[in-house]
Amino acid sequence: MRPGFADPVLDAQAAFRAVMQAMARPGTVQRLAAAPDAPPPIAPAAAAVLLALADADTPLWTDAPEAARGWIAFHTGAPFVAAPEEAAFLLATSAMPPLAGLRAGSDEAPQEGATLIVQVGALRPGAGWRLSGPGIAEAHRLAVAGLPADFPAQWAANAARFPRGVDLVLAAEDALAAFPRTLRIAEEG
Amino acid sequence: MRDPVRSPEGAGAPGAEHRRREPEGRDPHYNFAYLDEATKRMIRRAILKAIAIPGHQIPFGAREMPLPYGWGTGGIQVTASILGPSDVLKVIDQGADDTTNAVSIRRFFARTAGVATTTRTAEATVIQTRHRIPERPLREDQILVFQVPMPEPLFRLEPRLAETRRLHALADYSLAQVKLYEDIAQQGESASSYNHPVLVNGRYLMSPSPIPGFDNPKLDRNPALLLFGAGREKKIYAVPPYTPVKSLDFDDHPFAPMRAPHPCALCGSTTHYLDEIVTDDRGGRMFVCSDTDACAEAAGRAGAAR
């Protein structure tokens, strides 16, 4: 079994702060200095997010293979669920599950919407989509390689049901960015 | 008249040591920043959802802290969950670093997290506050953590939580609008001078915590992340950076922040929020800045100019 965080307390804090920064400033790319060496295909940044946030109280779905699941279970204690719609946290190492099928919470408890971690090919700030919304002064640009072609349409549908919705963490190697449900994406401009 | 109101160790005292770290370091009897890791994870998950749904109150399993409920336990739990060893922490109560409860909370974190503390707003990465927003504009690399006594902005109008939860779901804020309308009809202006409710990103009505109305405009599109913790009421909420925050008002009666119409007796500021100090029993008053750090800075500038 590969180890988790070298320092479970301080590395978890650093990983959380990176996710918090990413969520508070959508589209900025955060780098994790102390991400764990997770078994493939789990990206170090995705592994750090799970170890920092998942535990016995967070039903977890993932498409990762058995060995990787064993590593997650050992280090987090999170119970796995088979159906994506039952999960509080999801880790997609290959194809992103459709956003419309995930837990979105209710109008009274929108915080019960899921957090989906998607591993992507690359995150390049300064190019690509024009992002706006809370956390962004004017606009921010981010190019993401590896999301489904219809992602902007899926995301617009996710944003339209606010306050219900799913929040996204994008992980590429040791880098991560986040899309809170308030984020607006424009493909051109 | 020379500085009758600042204690010798106060932030305003000239030459005061404004930044320090406990010489013995962190108390090894406690986990880093006191809370256990499972509790931190639960609070961290709540904070992330709070950022994703600006102004919405997230229920969380607040723990008993070694300080009483009502004395900042919500803010302390939020601070404890975000704090890292390289943070520099500032704690203020009523704007001042040397008020007793601010001293007590700062000592708590110096002891349990071993972090550096400061009284300078400019040096802090995390600022925990009760009832004020610092005068000095905050930066993107700063986080302001508010202690919140009553997170529900509608509680005086509707005390039932099951009902206010429904009203927030429907974005039905007519109760608050009617109350404001009645205030204006009866006395010409809003009756609330502090804790005046705000609308966050055009969706959620939010209690800004009991900050004076003077501070409300600072909430709007603030570059810093604003986090709110209510321990006894077990709620966390957030305003992400640059998020539009509008004080509840009417077009023909726009929200008007207030300040005592005097200069500060110490630094001469005509823009900072002021404390009123009774100097005798014959109506004598003096006005001094509530933000001790901003006052010291302004006094320093004034001294240099002379």
Add this chain to the structure above:
Amino acid sequence: MYVAVKGGEAAIEAAHAWLAAARRGDPSVPELGLAQIEQQLALAVDRVMAEGSCHDRGLAALAIKQARGDLIEAAFLLRAYRTTLPRFTPAEPLDTGRMRVLRRISATYKDLPGGQVLGPTFDYTHRLLDFALAAEGAPPPPPAPEAESGVGPMPRVSEILAAEGLMRREPAGEEAPPPDLTREPLRFPAPRPLRLQALARGDEGFLLGLGYSTQRGYGNAHPFVAELRLGEVEVVLCPPELGFPISIGEVTVTECQMVNQFAGAGEAPPQFTRGYGLALGHSERKAMAMALVDRALMARELGEEVLAPAQDEEFVLLHADNVEATGFVEHLKLPHHVDFQSELEKLRSIRARVEAERAAPRAEAAE
């Protein structure tokens, strides 16, 4: 005087030193030992354990000593300690039917299997100050006489009524395992397990007043003490690693089952309903008041009209916790001068406007 507020660390340290001296009192008087508190102020220890939600007599005694006998402060100390402890696994439900009984009474039957056991009670004592207790150094009282025969099995009174079909069956638990109030906040409407948890750690005085109000017409109560029992019950855990139950020790609890007539509604025939009270330690007043309030809070489930304060679950549950309540009431001692200043300016502004408006018509009239 302003320095009192902008006081800083020196003032806090001086206050703490004074507190320590006041706690000790006159040093010529022998210091209280924890064993003395535990043994001779046992009911104070029990109350602190109940409201502190932590069954540990030694720690409760320490908290009472540290709090100078302020029991709410002591409950707070114990809670703040408790919250730092790891949570292993939920215990199996306590089987109070198998309690090692120290006291057991029923008001609904003159006699019943297992009999009435008075135990160590203030009941039937004459409340006359006993000046003999003021004389220290008296020899210890002789041991209490033992019961003539060993105490036999003690079936619960509620089961006697249930066997006849007269007791409302409790609906199966909505959730298994039950929610844990120490890990998640109260939510409304609150399921009964959450309500009972909140009441069990609730303030004895607050519950006493509310329970009393249901007897005086604020709520539709006709209560009988079916049974009140005090004794030791085994705590059993079933750790997932082991897969079989193990006993980890005994706790002292007081349990009260109150029966109430219920007229019946919808499908349900007229029957008895049950209010339930359970408190850590020997806390009869608490267990009884809790049972009254529990029954009042069942109004919603039973289709009764919610009219009285004791039936209003948000009102009862959100105000029963004395650690929360004392914190928020006492936080008013903290400086509020920033808010007060904004109130002053607001009041001055409104006054100025009113005075200007009053002056204006007079000026017009004078022209």
